[in-house]
Amino acid sequence: MSTETMWEKVLQRDAAADGRFVYAVRSTHIYCRPTCPSKRPNREQVEFFANPKEAEQKGYRACRRCAPKTENIASHVARICRELTDDYKGLSPEDIAAREGLALRRLNQIFRTVLGVTVREYLASHKLEDFKSKLKTSQDVTGSMYDAGFGSPSRLYEKSDAVLGMTPASYGRGGRGAHIAFGIRDSEIGHILIAATEKGVCTISFGDNAKKLESDLRKEFHAAEITRNDDAVEQYLDAIAAHIEGNEFLTSIPIDIHATAFQAKVWQLLRNTKPGETLTYSGLAAKLGAPSASRAVARACASNRVAIAIPCHRVVAASGDLSGYRWGVERKRQLLQRERKQVV
Template sequence: MKAANNSSATSPGIPNLAPADTDELRWQAVVARSAAADGEFIYAVLSTGVYCRPSCPSRQARRDNMRFFDNPAAAEQAGFRPCKRCRPTGASPQEHQQQRIAELCQWIQRTEHLPNLQQLAEHAQLSPHYLHRLFKQTLGITPKAYTSALRQQRLQAGLSQATSVTEAAYAAGFDSSSTLYNQAALGMAPASYRDGGRAQQITYAIAPCPLGQVLVAMSSKGICAVLLGDDPQQLAADLHQRFPAAACLQQDAALHDSLSAVIQLIEQPHAGIKLPLDIRGTAFQQRVWQALQRIPPGETRSYREVAISLNAPNAVRAVAGACAANPLALLVPCHRVIRSDGALSGYRWGLERKQQLLTREARESADA
């Protein structure tokens, strides 16, 4: 019987796992009965002729009696049959869990008054403690953080239609004006948001850099965008699209120091810079971006590793989505997140730039 080829594509400057290394990592996942690895591969037992998902609770086989495959079809082609206990050809327990939470989220979105944890548990017919753990494990955020983000979305939608901020606040589920100002993360005062952000001013500067062109934009709170590209006009257009109602003014001289610091970060990744940031995103995006800032230069993490670090091993796709939505290139180093096999994957500013950044960081780490 022949196992599937586990070799991965080669990416210059990125270490790739040899087949033996990949099998060793898969073996460790089987030993841990890792549900997070379900769907990544399956394993087959030579003595029984059965193949299983990594989290299968069956008695563990010896390492030398086991073979790994990329998917059930490859295992069946090699002559193995599916396990009747873990049913590797159907939806995994993890997928059932994701579906259950997805249905609960849809119910939350349909409710007029956002429910608390007890009400959610009663609707899901689960204990509050178990629901809280299941919800966070699946989405990476707590039910309270999810409903808070939904309340904010309702506020943002309502501010443009309501006759007053107070009316929009109560309609969105805020119980008082003080709660609104303490909890709403709009990036500006609610009244300014209701007016389309017209009272907000964003200054920006553009300059050549080793990666092409870089734009650095700053609000009254701090740097709110770092964009990479080849065309200065396109970068400015991207900024205006992100802040359509704000007054975006190019002031190269005023932002000279901040711009120079960002360019220095490209040339000297380990130097580090301390600049005030105005990071706007959902509760989960904020958590992902904070995790990315903890990855040292010269090192990488897989999307799954980032999800696990957030105690949300099932939220791999959500982590990838947060990386794609990152508005602060370099300062929030989403380029340090790669695929599990060591290959590069999507980078909103281009895979070539991602490769250049990782190669620079790896070279500087080796020289340190």
């Protein structure tokens, strides 16, 4: 990495550069990490070192504000996340911040930079993931609830409604207790399968083989009551078909899918995009306030199972390449071409 590139990362306070180098200021004899919140010095006063040891060998001392000798922020967040299964289990965000010797506001800034969510949002998602994991090996909903850190059933169901979609008891048994209706229709880009619960659409998928689409749905919700009923999902099939044909762009339909706190933020940003518009993975990460989270954004896009309703086809690589798409890059190309054609 050139010195000018490093300087750019210092000016941007690029979190991805933390741990890769430190910069030192000749006039103050202090060295800092690239993300240091201190006022930026004049470029001619700055020199760069690969690590704190090299800077100290040249007579520089560590900055007290950014503590460059300590772990970088990504490692810091990773350690806290690991501690949630041990020493920090059951603690509130305020308690965790106190244990770390930081103000909660600062800890939230660190979490947003690395994960795109606050400590509280991460804890809510972590509890649900822990709860789901326990349910898969136990039929005891109440026991799993308390083991995962929920203080009461009302707290669990309040969170599960917003994030899980299905109720906790049915989720743990592969969807048992859930009623899912689905329908299939031919379109100009292949077969469309749409499935919905009483709450909203849980699957929109494309494929060349209708039987395989149905098989995949039944594997996904292997214990749910699944019935083919094209009439029940006709309004959704009509809306998606109209979007594909360019007659009327899809604006919003109710969806019922599981999402982590981070996935939910990515997907909501995608739902706010307009037909014909494209974003890059890094651009989405920047909008989330987590510029180093491009890979996590890509994983969130890949996890989307409601095509077009959450328009992950509008996300492209920084080079402009279409990159991957769960339902095929050629379908992604066709969807983008059709949207651009209609908005011109």
